[in-house]
Amino acid sequence: MPIYSYHCEQCQTEFTELRRCSEMDAPIDCPECGGRESQRMLSGFAVGSGAASTASSSQPASSPFR
């Protein structure tokens, strides 16, 4: 189950929640104020910042080049 980040519009609190993909845009209670005005934020792993670093290192580390 992926982790989604939410931002509460009432108390400006940011929190993360483990949810199903089908429930990611469903209303969720804020853990701080209990409000349901939270907005889902774009999570970091969805952008794919970590995938670029692994692709650049195409040279094999364990190559027996003698």
Ligand SMILES: [Zn+2]
């Ligand atoms: Zn809140």
